[in-house]
Amino acid sequence: MKPCPEEIVRYMHDYLDGEITRRDEQILKDHLEKCPECQQHMDGLSRSVAFLKSAAPVAAPEGLSSSIMAALPKERQGAGVRRWFGRHPMLAAVAMFVLLAGVALLSNFHTEDQFAVSRQPNLVVEGNKVTVPEGQTVKGDLVVKNGELHIEGEVEGNVMVINGSKYMASTAVVTGQVEEINQAFEWLWYKIKSTVKDSVSFIKGDNGNGEE
Amino acid sequence: MEDLIKKRIKQVLKGDQSAFEEIVSLYQNRLYQVCYRMLGNRHEAEDITQEAFIRAYINLHTFDQKRKFSTWLYRIATNLCIDRIRKKKPDAFLDAPVPGTEGLDHYSSIAHDSPLPEEEVERMELQDRVQYEIGRLPDKYRSAIVLRYIEELPLQEISEILELPLGTVKTRIHRGREALRKQMKTL
Numbered sequence: 001m002k003p004c005p006e007e008i009v010r011y012m013h014d015y016l017d018g019e020i021t022r023r024d025e026q027i028l029k030d031h032l033e034k035c036p037e038c039q040q041h042m043d044g045l046s047r048s049v050a051f052l053k054s055a056a057p058v059a060a061p062e063g064l065s066s067s068i069m070a071a072l073p074k075e076r077q078g079a080g081v082r083r084w085f086g087r088h089p090m091l092a093a094v095a096m097f098v099l100l101a102g103v104a105l106l107s108n109f110h111t112e113d114q115f116a117v118s119r120q121p122n123l124v125v126e127g128n129k130v131t132v133p134e135g136q137t138v139k140g141d142l143v144v145k146n147g148e149l150h151i152e153g154e155v156e157g158n159v160m161v162i163n164g165s166k167y168m169a170s171t172a173v174v175t176g177q178v179e180e181i182n183q184a185f186e187w188l189w190y191k192i193k194s195t196v197k198d199s200v201s202f203i204k205g206d207n208g209n210g211e212e
Numbered sequence: 213m214e215d216l217i218k219k220r221i222k223q224v225l226k227g228d229q230s231a232f233e234e235i236v237s238l239y240q241n242r243l244y245q246v247c248y249r250m251l252g253n254r255h256e257a258e259d260i261t262q263e264a265f266i267r268a269y270i271n272l273h274t275f276d277q278k279r280k281f282s283t284w285l286y287r288i289a290t291n292l293c294i295d296r297i298r299k300k301k302p303d304a305f306l307d308a309p310v311p312g313t314e315g316l317d318h319y320s321s322i323a324h325d326s327p328l329p330e331e332e333v334e335r336m337e338l339q340d341r342v343q344y345e346i347g348r349l350p351d352k353y354r355s356a357i358v359l360r361y362i363e364e365l366p367l368q369e370i371s372e373i374l375e376l377p378l379g380t381v382k383t384r385i386h387r388g389r390e391a392l393r394k395q396m397k398t399l
Contacts, residue, residue, distance in 0.1 A: 060244035
């Protein structure tokens with residue numbers, strides 16, 4: 001028996017896809033009538049299709065939709081923000097940075113609102129009033145937060161007053177710098193400056209002694 | 213139907229998360245069915261269906277509203293299923309072409325985790341048997357076959373879901389049918 005034309009199997013599939021031309025369908029039918037092997041092939045394919053179609057529909061398990069809803073990320077106005085971010089990636093990055101840096105530093109600024117003073121001998125502390133008594137010398141830096149600083153004696157180092165007030169008597173001597181920080185913005189700036197300074201001195205292996 | 217879906221999509225995009233629930237209930241059965249037929253495991257199918265909806269929700273702003281939503285959703289789900297199947301394969305070399313063969317018999321013999329002995333397959337209930345035979349199809353053909361014969365989608369839509377040319381989809385369905393015919397012939 002001569003071999004079957006190659007396109008017969010292709011016609012079978014075209015037929016099963018419902019995309020066979022009338023002419024090809026006639027050729028296929030004529031061929032199958034006289035070729036039991038191809039008929040068997042065709043039957044096998046038809047059976048496979050019928051077998052697949054016998055698959056019973058499968059329904060999603062109960063509660064799937066509520067567990068999906070519960071698993072969605074919780075951000076109702078998120079979509080709009082995300083779209084904006086998608087369109088302006090650079091701006092978004094800058095905004096994000098400023099926001100995060102600001103939040104981090106400002107939250108520091110606000111949580112540290114109780115009175116604090118550097119631990120130094122010779123200091124007199126009454127309530128939130130700190131006094132460097134006349135004739136006494138404080139060795140090292142002096143930092144007062146949320147308090148009042150009266151300098152009547154001598155400070156060998158820098159003086160810093162954060163969110164407070166400072167009074168210097170005529171007898172006062174400060175060998176280092178005197179700084180007062182009262183604004184959130186300045187606090188931010190100071191934090192940035194001192195972080196940079198710290199890391200620089202760390203790199204230099206310099207045990208910062210308060211001198212600049 | 214599509215109009216209703218587009219309305220809900222717009223609501224979700226405006227921040228109304230609850231509008232997504234209607235989308236989920238309209239498509240969950242179809243998506244779950246595809247996943248179940250692709251993976252052959254109810255638990256995994258549930259996992260992947262959930263994952264597909266979450267991804268759809270998160271990426272909804274990337275959906276082109278001029279297109280058909282179900283196509284986009286099916287694409288997310290079938291991609292997740294294919295990824296999951298690939299991860300489950302024990303050895304990467306199974307993907308390698310086998311010289312001198314067309315690949316079909318080789319693939320179909322290893323596509324399933326462990327082929328069952330013939331007597332056991334013969335004793336199977338029809339529904340288990342259907343799932344077993346689909347599971348033995350190589351995953352390339354499996355996705356096309358499932359979309360064609362379980363979901364009964366037109367070839368054009370399958371080509372959009374799988375992002376393959378129409379001709380490739382046809383070839384995969386043809387080969388899938390041939391593979392299935394051979395699988396069934398041995399029994």
